[in-house]
Amino acid sequence: MLLAAETNAGFYLGAAVGGDRSPSMHLVSGDDDRASRCDEYINPRYAELPACTAPDRSVGAADAWSSRFASAWGAQSGVAIGYRLGERYRIELEADYGSIGLDTSSPIIAPSGVPYDSIAAPELANAYERIGNAEFLxxxxxxxxxxxxxxxxxxxxxxxxxxxLASMDYDVLWERTDNLDDVIYAGAGLPNEDEIRRNLVGGDTRARQRLRDLLSAVHLTVGVGYSLTERVSLEIRARHLRSSEFGDGGSYITLRGHPSKLRRDGSEPVRWNVGTADTNRTHVGLRLNYRL
Structure with a gap:
């Protein structure tokens, strides 16, 4: 007589708890900003520069930046309703929730592989991205x-x-020096260079937002079930989940210390975007099944 697998067809319910692991994450970000000298708030004479009125504001490789975050563990839970088709086969509808408190910051890296706050020092005092709590439903x-x-x-x-539905807390900060003598790049060679430097000093660029995206996903699950009673079984299980790329974006809270746009009349708004292909998850845990 086969003891482990229930041979009778019928419905059952399941409830799971366990640990959820996110992989190390490589964020790739960018925006449709122009150079500081093309920002009307910083350079009122921007229109004298042909490059500042050109229509192409597309993000190129030189405009992108990235950051890296280590893997982390969190909590996972889930519920399921299933139907056993016979001795060997069953099918389920499952809801799965995972939450991981990353709460860590990473330096922003230029395409050259060097942190931006090293390349642009001392004008750029700090440049980092931060990831807080990450969730997946x-x-x-x-x-x-x-x-x-x-x-x-x-x-x-x-x-x-x-x-x-994947979501995570996201912060980005480009902190510019408060020392006017350190603002040495923007406006160099322009007739109103001193005006540009004065307008730019202390002009931080920052954003804070809950990022969200809907992902497609597939998973492979393996485990062992143990029959506690005629109706109740306990499973030890492990799952590897592969998802599509994650991406979201928004407007800056401040762009060089002013609203997230390049023109005082409100035109040429500036938006940022961030994405990652590192959306795989692994979780291990226990599940209790009850046959109806």
């Missing part, structure tokens, strides 16, 4: 194959697909 359809035997233990493997 997923909904999956999963097919499982059980491997029944003559013990109370049932190994299983599952493959699933679905969607997930």
């Amino acid at each position: 997923g909904l999956f359809v999963t097919a499982y194959l059980d491997i029944p035997n003559r013990t109370r233990f049932t190994p299983f493997v599952g493959i699933g697909a679905g969607v997930g």
